[in-house]
Amino acid sequence: MTRRMKALACTAPLHDLDARKGMLDWVDAGVYQMAEIALHMIDKVTIAMDFDSGADHERMINKVTPFVAAQAPGRPNTEHARVAGWVLDNLLNVGTVDRGFRRVYGELDEGGTYRRRAFDFKLLVERAGTDGQVYLRATDEAINVLVGALDTDVESAQVAAELKLEHLISSGRLAEAKLAAEQARYRTVQFGETLRGRLDATRRDVRAVDWEREIPELLDSALRHVEARFRAESAILRDITAARDDTEDGEQKRRAAELVDIVGDCIRRHTQLQARLQSAGAVFRAEQDRQQFSGPAKRAAIDLYGQLLTPILEQPVGTAARPLEAYFRAAAGIRPPTATSLPSLVSLLLRPAPERAKVVGEIPEPQLAPSEDSERFSEEHWRMADELLDLPEVGRELSGLLAEAAERDPDLARLVALRAVHAYSPEVGAAVRSGQGRMLVAVATGRTIETEVYGGDELLLTSAEISSETGTAEDGTAAPADDGASQEEVLR
Known part of the structure; x- marks a missing residue:
């Protein structure tokens, strides 16, 4: 049952x-x-x-x-x-x-x-x-x-499956032989998994596996099993190959070819199994040395299901209460954690924020270093540039002004060039609002400047007078300026 x-x-x-x-x-x-x-x-x-x-x-x-x-x-x-x-x-x-x-x-x-x-x-x-x-x-x-x-004995099932396979092949029932061959291959895989599980258990703890009697007997019987399976499978493979080559029926030939592949895969798996069996002793000795010198475990793990729950459920309530109390008393610790409730959560949310001064503390006064004077042009440069660019009645070309300024000082020529570029399409409204009487105006002549230092469009520079006269309305208030003639009428 x-x-x-x-x-x-x-x-x-x-x-x-x-x-x-x-x-x-x-x-x-x-x-x-x-x-x-x-x-x-x-x-x-x-x-x-x-x-x-x-x-x-x-x-x-x-x-x-x-x-x-x-x-x-x-x-x-x-x-x-x-x-x-x-x-x-x-x-x-x-x-x-x-x-x-x-x-x-x-x-x-x-x-x-x-x-x-x-x-x-x-x-x-x-x-x-x-x-x-x-x-x-x-x-x-x-x-x-x-x-x-x-829970069938793997070795006995393997022998029985291959004997059944050999009988089916000899009788020519290849369709049933294919099913038997697949079941034999499943048993081969299962037998290998059994040995692999024992080796994995050895790698975790050599004391969990009986290497004194059980495993040596298992290895010896497995090696004898593999040797016998090699002989049986090789004979079966020869019979299938002969049946495949001798038959004239296409369906029989196809089934025989499938059987050849399945039995060949079984032989390959037995070869891998034999290699693992021969190296099993070396695995045990290596793991024994490694685990022996690794030292004891620092903390033992508790299997709550196997060591606590399952034995407790099999006991009466009166007997089970004491070990459960001892476990939960030790697991909970000295101070149980505070459970968050709705009143405590509301009080935490409504708690006023602490004052910032208590949180931040005293702010130290920073020590500021004096800034370095990084101006390139001196007051003398600006004065000389104003003299060169004071052009009330006649305009001058920028190339001539640059040559004259370079004879005095190369930095003066650079300042003149910067002011000339700034004078191209000037901000007239800003000059009017700031109360300037005259301003520098530059226009392009269509020619270019080609020198060792400067290059670009040739500019014609002149000084324009800014009119401060504004119209007035009939009621005495200031009349708005006409945007359409602002630049031509303001500049003379």
């Missing part, structure tokens, strides 16, 4: 997929057979596994997408890929803490009392490979779902 209930429990997550597909709001999933897609996904992951790595997420979705598309050929390919990803996430049980499944079953003990037990299992898991990447791996329960068994 227990074995049959566990076998049904392993298939329950697959049936749940079809039961919950109607709840998907992003796709009309009625056309998809989710349990078949899940079996196809487990199949692809199992075949892609080896000792060092597993199956890549994206590759598995890409491999299963054509199978999904065959169920709904009229739907877009993006929907097919999303359905395959949804099935993969549910096989991983994404969203739960331990990403595992649990089913409750019952059994009768020796006294005839019916007790309920919990069966925890996983179908697909994520594990890190030797290259640091995260891969998918199928568990023993998932492989048992594929071959329709549970």
Whole structure:
């Protein structure tokens, strides 16, 4: 009864997929057979596994997408890929803490009392490979779902599967032989996973695995098993190859070629298994040395589920109260944290802000350094420039003014050039508002200046008188100026 209930429990997550597909709001999933897609996904992951790595997420979705598309050929390919990803996430049980499944079953003990037990299992898991990447791996329960068994002795099942395969090949029943060959390959993968799990447990803690008697016997029996499987599979491979080459039937030839690939993959996996078996002793010795000199653990971790919750639930209330009180008293600490309530939150929000002087404190007086005089032109330069640019009756060209200024001082010539550029299209309104009587005006002559220092358009400079007369209205108030003749009438 227990074995049959566990076998049904392993298939329950697959049936749940079809039961919950109607709840998907992003796709009309009625056309998809989710349990078949899940079996196809487990199949692809199992075949892609080896000792060092597993199956890549994206590759598995890409491999299963054509199978999904065959169920709904009229739907877009993006929907097919999303359905395959949804099935993969549910096989991983994404969203739960331990990403595992649990089913409750019952059994009768020796006294005839019916007790309920919990069966925890996983179908697909994520594990890190030797290259640091995260891969998918199928568990023993998932492989048992594929071959329709549970907790079967792996070595005996492997021998039986290959004997069945040899018999089917010799009788020419290649269609049934393909199914037997696939089941034999699943058992090969499962046997390798068993050994890989023992080696991983050794890397975590050498004391958790019995390397004195159990593991040496397991390694010896595994090496004998691999040696026998090599002989059997090589003979099967020769028979299949001969059947493939001798037959005239195209369908038989195709099935024989598929069997050749499957058995060849089994031989490759047994080769990897043999290499791991031969290096297992070196792994144990290296881990023993590493863990022996690494020192004791600084802090022991507590398994709340296994060490506290499960034993407490099996005890009466009176017996369970004392250890629970001791645990929570130690876990809570000396001072329990203050729980935020609505009155305390309101009082915190309505609390007046502290005065800024108490927060900032005294501000020190900064020590300012005197600024350096960075003016390039002196007062004498400005005076000489005013003399050169005082042109009340006649205009002069800029090139002549620059030559005359350069004879006195090169900086004077630069100041004259700057004032001449500033005089081109001057701001007349600003000069009127500031009360200036005259201003410098420059206009382009159409020629250019080409000297060693300066270059550009030739300018004609003159001094214009600014009229301060304004019109008045009849009531004695100032009349507004005419914008259309402002510059020509203001400048004379």
